[in-house]
Amino acid sequence: MSSAPNVAIVGVTGAVGQEFLRVLDQRNFPIGNLKLLASKRSAGKTIDFKGKTYTVEELTEDSFGDVDLALFSAGGSISKKFGPIASEAGATVVDNSSAFRMVPEIPLVVPEVNPEAVKGIELGKGGIIANPNCSTIIMLVPVTPIHRAVGVKRMVVSTYQAASGAGAAAMAELEQQTREVLEGKEPTCDIFPRQYAFNIFSHNAPITETGYNEEEMKMVKETHKIWGKNDIQIAATCVRVPVMRAHAESINLELENPIDEKEVKELLSKAPGVSIIDDRAGNNFPTPLEASNKDDIFVGRIRNDISRKGTGVCGIELFVCGDQVRKGAALNAVQIAELLVK
Ligand SMILES: NC(=O)c1ccc[n+]([C@@H]2O[C@H](COP(=O)([O-])OP(=O)(O)OC[C@H]3O[C@@H](n4cnc5c(N)ncnc54)[C@H](OP(=O)(O)O)[C@@H]3O)[C@@H](O)[C@H]2O)c1
Incomplete structure (x- = not known):
């Protein structure tokens, strides 16, 4: 065209x-x-x-x-x-x-x-x-470079998902409930069936027969499709937290080949769409607020998994934050469209 x-x-x-x-x-x-x-x-x-x-x-x-x-x-x-x-x-x-x-x-x-x-x-x-599910995108932008370098065998991920992932009405409800609770009133629960302000709860997606919910299974199945590899072992736990915008995820990786935390940091510092905030001395790591309205996925808490020490198995831990309305949805879709106009 x-x-x-x-x-x-x-x-x-x-x-x-x-x-x-x-x-x-x-x-x-x-x-x-x-x-x-x-x-x-x-x-x-x-x-x-x-x-x-x-x-x-x-x-x-x-x-x-x-x-x-x-x-x-x-x-x-x-x-x-x-x-x-x-x-x-x-x-x-x-x-x-x-x-x-x-x-x-x-x-x-x-x-x-x-x-x-x-x-x-x-x-x-x-x-x-x-466009993949927002939690899948936020996980795969930083994990794919590691997978390409040393092969991911197994991933265990826990999400901390913001209200914006459930749309404009959910954001409005979180704001309204926060005000209501602070004023000592009963919180209005129209979008979610329980109090969201000052609370966390398991993701509202329907539970499947395995006990995992549909959001969790999206992270499994979509990763298999995007990587073209159905034997990656993935277990996810998806949770809503009373954050207005941007999801966070704790990711534990079991790897096929050895790599250490310094090499992971080096690899991710060159990865497209990734920014690192990993200041151990200052105890400063990614937060949803810093990730809001940003294009990149922010990665920190990059560390060797101590539970693997001496086992001969290599494990790495990450904590990531990404704006799911942006990179998890609109930006990713526009970047796809850009691939077609170039
Ligand atoms: N929020 C996220 O972070 C996120 C991330 C990834 C994917 N998604 C997906 O993106 C989609 C939209 O999510 P959202 O968060 O933007 O939801 P939202 O804030 O609730 O917006 C829904 C939009 O759909 C329109 N709509 C509803 N019924 C319609 C109809 N019958 N005909 C035409 N338009 C209709 C609404 O228009 P009216 O204003 O006229 O009702 C509104 O513009 C969902 O499929 C969601 O799963 C969302």
Whole structure:
């Protein structure tokens, strides 16, 4: 495609949709016409972008006639219905929901990890590309360079997930509950079935028959697909914490070949999309607040796993933070689109 693509954002009024606009603006992504789509509820609202005012339109089956790139973030059922319609109409879809992630012929892409997966897809000629789950992206950006160097055999990960991962309404509920609890009132629980402010709880995704929840299983299955390796052993525990924005993860790695903490730090200091905050003397390590509104995944607490000492098995521990609305969703999707315009 020689001219700037016509772009549609589906779910533009949501947490990820709003972030799409910021990322497209900040990265100066080439845009011909821009179409802003959401539900009937938002039709007629206006949104400013790069000095122009746009009116939000209701998403319909006829929305995609003149669209080359459709960035979807309106939930799985909307993607399932309208993704194929957009692709049929000629728009290349980059989808943030889980609707297509595990469809074998649909690429599941983290640009720092497997950019080659978009090969053969051309903007304006249809096709669907899936954006992985935010926790998977935040884990794989720093872990992939280690995997490529010495091979990951097993990963044990625990997440500390922010309200923004559940959308704009969950962020508003955390804010409202915080105020209510401080004022001694009963907290309003509309989005989550329990108090979120001043509390933590197991991720709200449904529990599967193994006892793991769907969020945890996404981290397992999506990693296998992205790395093209189904024998990596992964166990995840996903938890919501009352943080407004940016997820944190504690990651324990068992490695095929030896590497030590200094070599890991050196490797990650050169890795794309990674910043290191690992100041042991100052006890200063990544926090969700520092990671908020940033592109990179921040890595610290890089250390040899002492439980492996003398066992002949190499283990490394990491603590990472990443803005999941940004790198976990909007930024990653725009980086995928950039692979197609280059
Ligand atoms: N938040 C994250 O960090 C994150 C990360 C990765 C992936 N995702 C995925 O991205 C998607 C959106 O998440 P979000 O956090 O941005 O949610 P959100 O803040 O709740 O926003 C949802 C968006 O979808 C739109 N929508 C709802 N029903 C619609 C309909 N019938 N037709 C057209 N648009 C409709 C909403 O429009 P109205 O305002 O008009 O209702 C709104 O723009 C979800 O699939 C989510 O799993 C989110």
